Each structure stands twice: as C-alpha cells, then as structure tokens.
Amino acid sequence: MAQKRRSIWVFGDYRNYFQNRVTLQLLSRATDLAKKIDAEVCATVFGHEVDEWVGEYIAHGASKVYVCDNPKLKYYSTDTYVALMERIVSQYGPEIILVGATSFGREFTPRLAKRLKTGLTADCVGLDINDEGLLVQTAPAFGGSLLTRIITPEKRPQMATVRPGVFQEIPHNYQAKGEIVNVPLPGDLPRDRVRLLSSERQPAREQKLGEAPVVVCGGRGMGSKARFKNLYELARVLGGEVGATRPVVYAKWADEDALVGQADRHISPKVLFSFGVSGAIQHTAGIKNAGFIIAVNKNPNAAMMKMADVAIVADASQVCTALIRELKKRIRT
Amino acid sequence: MLKMIVCMKQVPMVSDLPWDPVTGTLTRDAAEGMMNPACKHALEAALELKERHGGHITAITMGPPMAEEILREAIALGADRCLMVSDRKMAGADTLATSFTLARAIEIFCPDFDLILCGCHTSDSETAQVGPQLSEELNIPSIAVVEDLELHGNTLRVKRVSDNFLETLEMDLPGLVTVATGFHVPRYASMAGLHDAFREPGILTVGAHDLGVSESVVGLKGSATRIVDIFSPVAKKENIVLKGAPKKIVEELLDRFDDKIGSLIRKDLKAVG
Ligand SMILES: Cc1cc2nc3c(=O)[nH]c(=O)nc-3n(C[C@H](O)[C@H](O)[C@H](O)COP(=O)(O)OP(=O)(O)OC[C@H]3O[C@@H](n4cnc5c(N)ncnc54)[C@H](O)[C@@H]3O)c2cc1C
Ligand SMILES: Nc1ncnc2c1ncn2[C@@H]1O[C@H](COP(=O)(O)O)[C@@H](O)[C@H]1O
Numbered sequence: 001m002a003q004k005r006r007s008i009w010v011f012g013d014y015r016n017y018f019q020n021r022v023t024l025q026l027l028s029r030a031t032d033l034a035k036k037i038d039a040e041v042c043a044t045v046f047g048h049e050v051d052e053w054v055g056e057y058i059a060h061g062a063s064k065v066y067v068c069d070n071p072k073l074k075y076y077s078t079d080t081y082v083a084l085m086e087r088i089v090s091q092y093g094p095e096i097i098l099v100g101a102t103s104f105g106r107e108f109t110p111r112l113a114k115r116l117k118t119g120l121t122a123d124c125v126g127l128d129i130n131d132e133g134l135l136v137q138t139a140p141a142f143g144g145s146l147l148t149r150i151i152t153p154e155k156r157p158q159m160a161t162v163r164p165g166v167f168q169e170i171p172h173n174y175q176a177k178g179e180i181v182n183v184p185l186p187g188d189l190p191r192d193r194v195r196l197l198s199s200e201r202q203p204a205r206e207q208k209l210g211e212a213p214v215v216v217c218g219g220r221g222m223g224s225k226a227r228f229k230n231l232y233e234l235a236r237v238l239g240g241e242v243g244a245t246r247p248v249v250y251a252k253w254a255d256e257d258a259l260v261g262q263a264d265r266h267i268s269p270k271v272l273f274s275f276g277v278s279g280a281i282q283h284t285a286g287i288k289n290a291g292f293i294i295a296v297n298k299n300p301n302a303a304m305m306k307m308a309d310v311a312i313v314a315d316a317s318q319v320c321t322a323l324i325r326e327l328k329k330r331i332r333t
Numbered sequence: 334m335l336k337m338i339v340c341m342k343q344v345p346m347v348s349d350l351p352w353d354p355v356t357g358t359l360t361r362d363a364a365e366g367m368m369n370p371a372c373k374h375a376l377e378a379a380l381e382l383k384e385r386h387g388g389h390i391t392a393i394t395m396g397p398p399m400a401e402e403i404l405r406e407a408i409a410l411g412a413d414r415c416l417m418v419s420d421r422k423m424a425g426a427d428t429l430a431t432s433f434t435l436a437r438a439i440e441i442f443c444p445d446f447d448l449i450l451c452g453c454h455t456s457d458s459e460t461a462q463v464g465p466q467l468s469e470e471l472n473i474p475s476i477a478v479v480e481d482l483e484l485h486g487n488t489l490r491v492k493r494v495s496d497n498f499l500e501t502l503e504m505d506l507p508g509l510v511t512v513a514t515g516f517h518v519p520r521y522a523s524m525a526g527l528h529d530a531f532r533e534p535g536i537l538t539v540g541a542h543d544l545g546v547s548e549s550v551v552g553l554k555g556s557a558t559r560i561v562d563i564f565s566p567v568a569k570k571e572n573i574v575l576k577g578a579p580k581k582i583v584e585e586l587l588d589r590f591d592d593k594i595g596s597l598i599r600k601d602l603k604a605v606g
Contacts, residue, residue: 078475110464111469117557119427120557142456146565148562151558152559155557194504197503198499214597271593310590311572311575314582322582326587327587330600
C-alpha cells in the first residue's frame with residue numbers, strides 16, 4: 001500500500017475575518033513547515049455557504065480543503081465542530097493541526113485535543129520543525145516573561161493554537177489550484193448541548209490607535225488613574241494616541257479600546273513612548289512594528305527597557321509631567 | 334440546592350522562577366504562592382450565585398501540599414468544603430493529565446455537582462485549556478470565558494463576548510463554565526474568616542491511589558507534551574540609557590532627538606534661548 005502523504009491542517013476560522021486574518025497567517029506558516037517534512041497543507045471549512053472562504057484559503061496556500069457546508073453549521077458551535085472535526089481527523093490522520101488563538105479557537109481546540117487524546121500548546125508565538133521532524137511550539141509562560149519550547153513526541157496529531165499577528169500571510173494567488181473534499185454532515189452527530197440565544201456583532205473598534213504615528217502607552221507603573229490621565233495630555237501635545245496594557249484596562253484607568261498587544265491590537269507608530277510597562281510578550285507582540293521606542297521604567301532590567309532605543313530609568317509619572325511641561329515650553333515658541 | 338465546584342490553582346507570586354533544566358518543569362518549592370487571580374473571579378461568581386440561589390461550594394485544587402493555603406483562603410471567602418488532590422506522581426502534568434486527574438477526583442468525591450467553575454486561565458501556564466478539557470473528560474457541556482451568569486431552574490444562561498460577538502447562550506446543568514476576569518470583582522476575606530479557615534483542622538487530601546489511577550496516566554508520565562526548554566525572550570538592543578532628575582532627562586531627550594520627535598509632530602523642539 002502506498003504510504004499516505006503527511007499533512008498539516010489549518011482550521012478555517014473565518015467568523016471574524018476582517019479583524020483577524022490568523023487563518024491566512026497560519027496557512028503561510030504551514031506552507032514553510034510543510035516543506036521541511038514533505039507534507040501537504042490542508043484547510044478545513046465548516047459552515048453554511050462558505051465557498052468564499054474555500055477559495056480564499058486555496059488562494060493563500062491550502063492545496064486541499066475539507067469542506068462541510070450545511071445550514072446546521074451556520075453558527076459556530078463547539079459541540080458540533082468538535083464532533084465533526086474528530087471524525088474527519090480520525091479518518092484522514094493529519095500530522096499537525098494549527099488553529100488561530102481566537103476566542104473560538106481557544107475554546108474549541110482544547111476540547112478537540114482532549115477528544116483526540118493528544119497534546120496541545122496554547123497561544124504559540126513560534127512554530128518550527130526540529131531535526132526529528134517534530135513540531136516545536138514556542139509559547140509564553142509566566143506573564144510573558146519567559147518563553148517555553150514544547151513538543152508532542154508521541155501522540156498525533158501535534159496541535160497548537162497560535163496567536164494572531166505572529167506570522168505574515170502570503171499574498172493571495174487566485175490562480176492557485178486546490179482540491180476540494182466535500183465532507184457530508186454525519187447524521188448521527190450528538191445534539192448541541194449549548195444553545196445560542198443571540199449573537200450580535202460588536203461594532204468594530206476604531207483603528208485610530210493602530211495607525212497613529214505617535215503613541216503614548218502606559219502600564220501599571222503609572223501608579224494611579226489620576227496620574228495615568230496625564231498621558232492623555234501628553235498625547236494631545238504630541239498629536240498622538242494613548243495605548244495601555246491589560247492591567248491598566250482592567251483597573252479602568254483606560255478604555256478597552258486602548259489595549260495594545262492582544263490579537264487585533266497591533267500598533268505601528270513611528271515613535272512610541274512607553275511609561276511604566278514591564279514588556280510582557282503579550283503586550284510587546286503588539287508593538288513589534290514600532291519605530292523609535294522611548295521607555296520609562298524605574299527598573300532598568302524590565303524587558304520593555306531592553307527593547308527601547310532610549311531607556312529612561314526614572315519614575316514614569318514624573319517623567320510624563322516633566323515632558324508635558326518641557327514640550328509646551330518649546331512648542332510655544 | 335445548587336452544588337458548585339470551583340477549580341483553583343496556586344501560582345507563584347513572582348514571575349522569575351527557577352526551573353529544572355533536566356525535566357523541564359518548574360521547581361515550585363522555591364517561590365511563594367497565591368491563588369491564581371482568574372480562579373478568584375471564578376470563586377466570586379460561585380459565591381454570587383450562592384447568595385442569590387443558595388448553594389454549596391466545593392473548592393478543589395491539584396498541586397503540592399503547600400497549595401492547601403488557597404483552599405483555606407477559599408473557605409475564608411465562603412466555600413463550604415474543599416478537596417486537595419496531591420501526589421508526587423502528579424507533578425509535571427500538562428493540561429491533558431491535569432483535566433484527567435481533576436475529573437477522576439470529581440467523579441469520586443463530588444459526583445453530584447451541578448456546576449463547575451474554572452478560572453479562564455492561569456497566570457503561570459496560561460493555557461486556558463484545563464476548563465474546556467475537564468468538561469470533555471466529564472462529558473458535560475461547557476462555555477468558556479463567561480461574564481454574566483443567570484440561573485433559571487436547571488438552566489444556566491450566560492453572556493459573553495466571543496471574538497467580536499456579544500453572545501447569550503444557555504445550557505442545562507450539569508455543566509462547566511470558565512469565568513472571565515474583570516466582571517465579578519473578587520471580595521476580600523475578613524480577618525475573622527481567615528483566622529477560622531486556618532484554624533480548621535485537616536483538609537481532605539487524596540492521592541493517585543485514592544483516585545484509583547495508575548502512575549502512567551497522571552503527572553508528567555500521563556502528559557502528551559514535553560517542555561524542551563524555557564528561555565527569556567529579551568534580545569537586548571543597543572540603547573541609550575538616561576537617568577537622573579526627570580526635568581534634566583526630558584531636556585536631554587528633546588535636545589538629542591529633536592529630529593526624530595520634532596519632525597513627527599512638525600515642531601521645532603530645540604530649546605529656546
Ligand atoms: C492570554 C493573555 C493575553 C494577554 N494579552 C495582553 C495584551 O494584549 N496586552 C497587554 O498589555 N497585556 C496582555 N496580557 C498581560 C501581560 O502578560 C502582562 O501582564 C501585562 O502586559 C503587564 O502590564 P504592565 O506592564 O502594565 O504591568 P506590570 O507587568 O505590573 O509592569 C509594571 C512596570 O512598571 C514599572 N514601574 C512600577 N512603578 C513604576 C514607577 N513609579 N515608575 C516607572 N516604572 C514603574 C515596573 O518596574 C514594571 O516594569 C495578557 C496575558 C495573558 C495571560
Ligand atoms: N492544578 C489545578 N488544580 C485545579 N484547577 C486547575 C488546575 N490547573 C488549572 N485549573 C483550572 O483551570 C483554569 C485554567 O487553567 P489553565 O488551563 O492552566 O490556564 C484555572 O483557572 C483553574 O480553574
């Protein structure tokens with residue numbers, strides 16, 4: 001019997017396509033990885049009237065797409081998607097499955113991995129193939145201060161969820177050809193135990209922060225909500241926008257909209273001022289494209305300081321106040 | 334009566350932890366621990382349900398003996414009972430082995446639960462996988478990262494934001510939720526509560542033997558993943574370090590980088606005079 005070709009699968013997560021192109025990014029990375037283990041790149045698409053996505057994934061590197069198109073799949077459902085995916089994975093036996101670390105991906109994939117009794121690495125920021133042909137998954141640990149490399153030596157498939165924005169998608173090629181494998185919806189799938197009563201798309205957040213040439217970003221080191229407010233004044237003087245870290249958003253010193261780092265919160269300012277930010281990878285993932293970085297932190301060894309072009313060892317709030325004053329003085333003339 | 338289980342984990346208070354390069358696992362003995370912040374939110378959600386509907390809360394943790402502290406803290410906050418799953422053989426568990434072990438403990442020691450609440454993720458391993466995997470292992474429905482929880486008879490209705498969608502979902506119990514942070518503000522334990530909790534005699538502690546599981550399915554041996562190494566991601570840039578009085582620093586900054594900053598805001602930032 002001819003040996004079956006190995007495959008790397010990417011779960012097609014299209015629900016939030018316009019904000020989040022992680023599936024395309026994964027197809028791109030899968031294409032590189034596939035060369036190292038001589039595998040083919042496949043995508044899965046579950047849903048109703050999904051031709052558009054099938055075409056999109058082929059144009060972005062999938063050479064085969066497993067499609068299950070059925071009105072019953074109109075809304076994402078973990079119960080159904082896990083059961084369906086388990087069936088086709090068992091049938092086709094992929095070597096690797098990659099899923100975007102979207103809300104859905106982070107809920108669906110752990111359950112799929114458990115069902116398949118295999119390992120899963122969450123929220124990866126790097127993927128590679130080692131000398132033994134194993135998938136090496138790099139994931140953050142300890143608040144992003146460390147990275148861990150993880151493998152799944154024996155169990156198959158090897159599975160990872162991957163943070164959006166880590167990899168670059170390949171430009172689409174509408175000439176690309178791919179095979180489409182239609183998978184019928186099995187009649188005996190168990191009933192959904194979770195009922196979706198309503199689902200409303202939230203208005204897409206404004207992208208002003210994402211495009212601003214000057215961003216003033218504050219972290220917990222600003223000390224208090226009152227002091228954090230000064231960053232808005234600084235941003236006004238500089239004609240920039242304010243960004244924030246997650247603890248700051250949780251503490252309600254800043255709006256959710258200001259969060260920098262996660263998933264769709266990437267910024268690419270020409271100049272970034274960073275005040276009292278430790279530089280956890282979940283945050284710095286969002287500032288990879290920043291040009292000139294000025295960081296203020298009382299701890300000279302903070303990760304953020306090492307990433308900076310100018311590292312200012314001082315109290316964040318005091319520097320903010322002094323900077324506002326000095327800028328106003330100079331700009332007035 | 335609503336019977337709830339809250340799964341909680343002790344996590345290190347500091348972020349720079351020593352790890353064992355041989356096994357690739359963390360040597361947790363060295364660091365002081367605290368209740369994982371997200372687990373506090375899960376406990377708070379359980380306490381709020383209990384206040385509204387009555388109920389009984391069992392706090393469960395799997396971890397080294399010192400993790401008992403967080404169970405006592407849970408008692409002080411209002412949990413009714415706790416279960417400590419602890420065994421050297423369970424060390425180094427990945428989420429597959431952790432959820433397997435927790436499921437066995439729940440089946441044996443609190444089989445008649447209605448609702449399991451987990452934190453949405455831990456601050457050390459951050460996988461957000463244990464909750465969903467535990468529901469798989471117990472074959473019950475689950476909903477991840479829920480904000481608002483409402484109980485209507487035997488049905489739990491929740492609200493959450495999933496990707497860009499505001500969703501209302503419901504499921505019949507028994508079921509499992511992982512609780513979003515930032516929605517249920519954790520209460521503080523009263524001094525009296527803490528005092529009582531730490532005076533209370535032994536906490537029920539069970540090991541692999543009590544769960545009837547063999548060594549090969551728990552801990553590192555029962556795990557599908559292996560840590561190859563742990564490293565620090567920081568690549569040091571050649572940078573300029575400024576120190577001193579804020580006013581001096583700021584003047585120096587603007588003098589030296591007038592071109593970079595000034596050109597962007599289209600202002601001449603040269604000092605006057
Ligand atoms: C799944 C997941 C996703 C996440 N996503 C994101 C995300 O998208 N965005 C995000 O930002 N975070 C995210 N986080 C959280 C992230 O790991 C960090 O916890 C967070 O970025 C830290 O924020 P911080 O730097 O403000 O606070 P801290 O880490 O507490 O750092 C505060 C810094 O301020 C310094 N400091 C203290 N006082 C002063 C002072 N007076 N003057 C100057 N400096 C001072 C300290 O030295 C320290 O470096 C995520 C975490 C997880 C688990
Ligand atoms: N060792 C453990 N004991 C009990 N509960 C745990 C343990 N590990 C994880 N959990 C639960 O699973 C949640 C998510 O953890 P994690 O998957 O590690 O991010 C935690 O907030 C806990 O509710």
